[in-house]
Amino acid sequence: MSIEMLRKSNPLIHCMTNVVVTNFTANGLLAVGASPVMAYAKEEVADMAKVANALLLNIGTLSAESIDNMIIAGKAANKAGAPVVLDPVGAGATVFRTESCKRILKEVDVTIVRGNGGEIAALSDQAGTVKGVDGSIDSDPVELAKHAANVLNSAVVVTGEVDVVTDGTGTVCGYNGHPWLTKVVGTGCLSGAIVAAFASLKTDDFLEVIGYGLVAYGVAAEKAYEETKAKGYGSFQTAFLNQLGRLTDEDVKQHGRFERS
Amino acid sequence: MSIEMLRKSNPLIHCMTNVVVTNFTANGLLAVGASPVMAYAKEEVADMAKVANALLLNIGTLSAESIDNMIIAGKAANKAGAPVVLDPVGAGATVFRTESCKRILKEVDVTIVRGNGGEIAALSDQAGTVKGVDGSIDSDPVELAKHAANVLNSAVVVTGEVDVVTDGTGTVCGYNGHPWLTKVVGTGCLSGAIVAAFASLKTDDFLEVIGYGLVAYGVAAEKAYEETKAKGYGSFQTAFLNQLGRLTDEDVKQHGRFERS
Amino acid sequence: MSIEMLRKSNPLIHCMTNVVVTNFTANGLLAVGASPVMAYAKEEVADMAKVANALLLNIGTLSAESIDNMIIAGKAANKAGAPVVLDPVGAGATVFRTESCKRILKEVDVTIVRGNGGEIAALSDQAGTVKGVDGSIDSDPVELAKHAANVLNSAVVVTGEVDVVTDGTGTVCGYNGHPWLTKVVGTGCLSGAIVAAFASLKTDDFLEVIGYGLVAYGVAAEKAYEETKAKGYGSFQTAFLNQLGRLTDEDVKQHGRFERS
Numbered sequence: 001m002s003i004e005m006l007r008k009s010n011p012l013i014h015c016m017t018n019v020v021v022t023n024f025t026a027n028g029l030l031a032v033g034a035s036p037v038m039a040y041a042k043e044e045v046a047d048m049a050k051v052a053n054a055l056l057l058n059i060g061t062l063s064a065e066s067i068d069n070m071i072i073a074g075k076a077a078n079k080a081g082a083p084v085v086l087d088p089v090g091a092g093a094t095v096f097r098t099e100s101c102k103r104i105l106k107e108v109d110v111t112i113v114r115g116n117g118g119e120i121a122a123l124s125d126q127a128g129t130v131k132g133v134d135g136s137i138d139s140d141p142v143e144l145a146k147h148a149a150n151v152l153n154s155a156v157v158v159t160g161e162v163d164v165v166t167d168g169t170g171t172v173c174g175y176n177g178h179p180w181l182t183k184v185v186g187t188g189c190l191s192g193a194i195v196a197a198f199a200s201l202k203t204d205d206f207l208e209v210i211g212y213g214l215v216a217y218g219v220a221a222e223k224a225y226e227e228t229k230a231k232g233y234g235s236f237q238t239a240f241l242n243q244l245g246r247l248t249d250e251d252v253k254q255h256g257r258f259e260r261s
Numbered sequence: 262m263s264i265e266m267l268r269k270s271n272p273l274i275h276c277m278t279n280v281v282v283t284n285f286t287a288n289g290l291l292a293v294g295a296s297p298v299m300a301y302a303k304e305e306v307a308d309m310a311k312v313a314n315a316l317l318l319n320i321g322t323l324s325a326e327s328i329d330n331m332i333i334a335g336k337a338a339n340k341a342g343a344p345v346v347l348d349p350v351g352a353g354a355t356v357f358r359t360e361s362c363k364r365i366l367k368e369v370d371v372t373i374v375r376g377n378g379g380e381i382a383a384l385s386d387q388a389g390t391v392k393g394v395d396g397s398i399d400s401d402p403v404e405l406a407k408h409a410a411n412v413l414n415s416a417v418v419v420t421g422e423v424d425v426v427t428d429g430t431g432t433v434c435g436y437n438g439h440p441w442l443t444k445v446v447g448t449g450c451l452s453g454a455i456v457a458a459f460a461s462l463k464t465d466d467f468l469e470v471i472g473y474g475l476v477a478y479g480v481a482a483e484k485a486y487e488e489t490k491a492k493g494y495g496s497f498q499t500a501f502l503n504q505l506g507r508l509t510d511e512d513v514k515q516h517g518r519f520e521r522s
Numbered sequence: 523m524s525i526e527m528l529r530k531s532n533p534l535i536h537c538m539t540n541v542v543v544t545n546f547t548a549n550g551l552l553a554v555g556a557s558p559v560m561a562y563a564k565e566e567v568a569d570m571a572k573v574a575n576a577l578l579l580n581i582g583t584l585s586a587e588s589i590d591n592m593i594i595a596g597k598a599a600n601k602a603g604a605p606v607v608l609d610p611v612g613a614g615a616t617v618f619r620t621e622s623c624k625r626i627l628k629e630v631d632v633t634i635v636r637g638n639g640g641e642i643a644a645l646s647d648q649a650g651t652v653k654g655v656d657g658s659i660d661s662d663p664v665e666l667a668k669h670a671a672n673v674l675n676s677a678v679v680v681t682g683e684v685d686v687v688t689d690g691t692g693t694v695c696g697y698n699g700h701p702w703l704t705k706v707v708g709t710g711c712l713s714g715a716i717v718a719a720f721a722s723l724k725t726d727d728f729l730e731v732i733g734y735g736l737v738a739y740g741v742a743a744e745k746a747y748e749e750t751k752a753k754g755y756g757s758f759q760t761a762f763l764n765q766l767g768r769l770t771d772e773d774v775k776q777h778g779r780f781e782r783s
Binding site: 018061096231 | 280283288292298299301504
């Protein structure tokens with residue numbers, strides 16, 4: 001599993017995401033070597049989902065209609081055998097968000113749910129508070145993720161200070177990243193899109209490939225921070241896209257900090 | 262009143278804004294130390310507005326439905342005692358925009374209306390012309406703002422060469438900023454979001470806190486211009502986010518040009 | 523025909539475009555000296571279109587409703603004599619996209635259709651494949667464009683390795699640009715907006731003015747690449763906006779590569 005493999009594969013990622021992060025998500029996917037396509041209308045989402053290599057459902061600026069359309073797309077992706085990633089932005093912040101995620105999870109076979117601790121906690125009936133889009137939690141993210149995977153019957157990625165991916169049994173933790181990621185909107189949402197891109201790769205070891213993607217993402221952030229710490233968040237955002245585009249497997253090998261359990 | 266106070270307060274700003282500027286607004290709010298949250302659906306806007314510290318209603322890419330939802334959110338913010346900022350983008354350019362603003366102003370207790378001269382003139386039945394989103398006016402912005410505050414029964418911020426905030430009686434003028442702000446889309450809209458963030462601070466002197474926010478914003482723009490004038494508008498946008506994130510009260514003290522009357 | 527002429531003219535470009543590229547399109551138009559205005563609602567699109575100097579219809583994130591509203595705007599622009607540019611993003615990728623473009627072309631007098639080879643091929647019943655938003659084709663783009671212009675009864679711009687504009691008889695080819703444009707989302711969509719801006723200029727030689735715009739755009743990309751090739755796609759995007767803002771007719775004279783036939 002590697003960045004090079006992702007670039008060679010050049011997967012088409014069908015993104016149904018929120019209006020805040022659409023552009024950044026597309027540019028981030030292009031940088032890592034995937035091809036983004038955004039399509040939202042009920043008349044076409046099934047057609048797009050069935051030709052895509054993965055589907056991202058991000059509820060950040062949901063409406064009743066967009067959830068309906070996500071379910072149509074999700075079912076088409078299921079039928080086509082493409083992985084579906086759900087990003088439950090703001091789950092727990094409003095009842096509508098929590099219930100909409102539960103509707104999706106009930107009707108679609110979601111491959112991976114990716115959220116911050118608060119969102120994953122809210123979805124899996126564990127304690128947690130969500131403030132805006134940067135929910136933090138008190139509990140151990142590994143335990144949180146494993147419990148959520150079992151409750152939600154899907155793999156779970158919890159991103160934060162530690163990034164965790166689990167299928168409910170095995171776990172990969174990644175320790176890369178930088179706090180400045182929280183000062184650029186959409187870095188969490190983009191990580192969900194990157195997870196979708198890595199999930200599209202054929203592999204026998206699902207946890208490794210997703211863990212690799214999370215760590216690669218964190219390494220790019222660390223390198224971007226080193227370049228721009230004297231400048232600020234605007235330059236960091238630009239450098240982060242640069243680094244996602246230039247990142248090599250050698251970089252990940254050298255700087256990546258994984259732990260498998 | 263200060264940038265430091267804003268950063269410590271870390272207010273949650275519920276933004277219902279236009280699709281052109283959503284990302285830039287969120288990043289600008291993060292840079293100054295606020296937490297943006299975007300939520301638009303009728304099923305959740307009241308829930309979000311009542312936990313937020315301020316609400317921004319920006320009609321830049323309005324629809325009949327989005328105005329309905331803004332009114333739901335505005336009423337919830339009113340009930341919760343949170344300030345509501347209306348940004349009447351393009352008021353005067355089409356009847357639909359002018360009338361939609363008037364609907365909001367009738368149904369919601371708007372704390373501050375922030376616009377350029379042309380928009381504020383159009384809303385308060387004063388002469389003025391609006392071209393696209395960069396409306397310029399012939400009249401004195403202080404008189405325009407004061408008259409508008411009385412007609413609209415709300416505080417008014419007019420931004421432009423001079424930035425003015427008034428409650429209809431007292432006035433603070435700010436003289437910072439730079440013409441390159443007009444070459445980056447969303448800088449006016451972001452100033453409305455920044456006004457909302459400063460309005461969320463508890464203070465006995467409303468005009469001072471808003472005036473401080475406007476001047477701080479202008480100082481950041483001046484510093485960004487100095488860094489990037491040989492490069493261009495793209496670099497200016499990046500540097501402006503950098504400066505918003507690095508801005509200190511010492512910067513504002515040193516470079517800010519206020520006038521109270 | 524020149525960049526200077528465009529800047530003096532400062533045309534108002536009414537953009538109905540997709541949520542992925544809205545911000546970038548607006549900033550690109552500002553950089554070249556046009557004034558963007560985004561308006562989507564059925565209640566106002568006719569009012570906006572009739573005061574604008576050109577109308578851009580980009581179906582990138584279409585819905586049934588947005589197509590209806592584009593048709594209302596298109597008819598108003600036709601009545602006002604303003605040029606209408608259609609950007610058929612993803613035509614061929616789904617039936618809904620292809621059919622929606624055909625609806626627009628049937629109901630609106632479209633001045634120019636701008637797409638990549640795959641999109642233009644799909645619309646004009648020529649062979650071609652579209653993957654995501656970066657459709658590539660096997661056939662000669664000049665022949666493709668000329669045939670499409672005759673089938674669609676409108677001028678056609680095909681952008682790609684070679685940029686072509688044709689009215690079905692005469693042709694201008696432009697040979698500027700850089701592959702990194704395909705690594706920044708929205709550069710194709712922005713070229714459609716730039717085409718709309720140049721189309722708004724009064725001229726006796728339509729092909730020359732559009733060809734000039736395409737080549738100027740490509741020259742800006744080449745200069746941006748030279749500045750940022752060691753950095754990456756994020757910096758390239760920023761530098762491209764810088765270059766669009768700083769571009770002079772002298773630059774185009776020096777670096778532009780045209781061919782008229």
